[in-house]
Amino acid sequence: MGLAEIRAQWHCRETDSTASAAKWDALSADFAEHPLPTEDNDKFMALLHDTYRGGSGTALDIGCGTGQYALAIAPKFQQVTGVDISEGMIRHAQQNAEQSGLNRVSFQVSDWEHLPVTDPLLTQRYDLVLGHMTSAIDSAAALERMCMVCRGMCYLSKPSRRHDPISDRVRELAGLRPRNDPDMIPNIFSMLWYLGYDPKIEYWNTKWNSKRPLGVATAFYLNDLRESAPVTLETEEKIRDYLQSQAKNDIVQEDAEVLITNVYWSTGPQE
Secondary structure, three states, X not given: OOHHHHHHHOOOXXXXXXXXXXXXXXXXXXXHOOOOOOOOOOHHHHHHHHHOOOOOOEEEEEOOOOOHHHHHHHHHOOEEEEEEOOHHHHHHHHHHHHHHOOOOEEEEEOOHXXXXXXXXXXXXXXXXXXXXXXXXXXXXXXXXXHHXXXXXXXXXXXXXXXXXXXXXXXXXXXXXXXXXXXXHHHHHHHHHHHOOOOOEEEEEEEEEEEEEEXXXXXXXXXXXXXXXXXXXXXXHHHHHHHHHHHOEOOEXXXXXXXXXXXXXXXXXXXX
């Protein structure tokens, strides 16, 4: 498969951007409580420390969530920008930045895949571009944009093989398959290779444990479905009943097993 075929086949799936934003809005308060990652407690930060050889001018965090990684790398750069589709995530990211006292970090609400080509985010060039565990880079066009704005190094971290028992059951009740795309990592590597880059890959297995109030969990799972297709009242009722059956003391707990795939590459001269 060549570059043209990848571009034709790996495209942005039809999604409801309102549902996508609402899904992440529902989790923003919880994500905001996560501590800042360091090289000692976070494998992705350790990977950056061990392999990044770019400049220290500017950095861009695509799908930044509540800003933990943008804030963690800020001391090493003159300016860091974080973007996310969720207003809730960005609001908490801005609050986290204010609390940290870092004035070199800015955050804005943006849909990376659908930004107009004249948007200032796409006319600048960054020494470091991150896409950590984000669905913002889920198509050939989004990946090419990531490369286009980078003059140094890119890092893309994706959950590639995962088993989320509750999420999988919710999707089954809606008539959908589990959210696993076996072609995603091959598409990423092949596209970068055909574009002339030299991508490197590192993997690690991890377990995610989430504990969410029933209302938050229900909003998250339903909006996750609505991203792809409308949810009928009958299906919504089934899912609400299922989540209620899984809740203990009004908390829905999910233990997921995930293979994290990290792809990183240089796009230009490094200092």
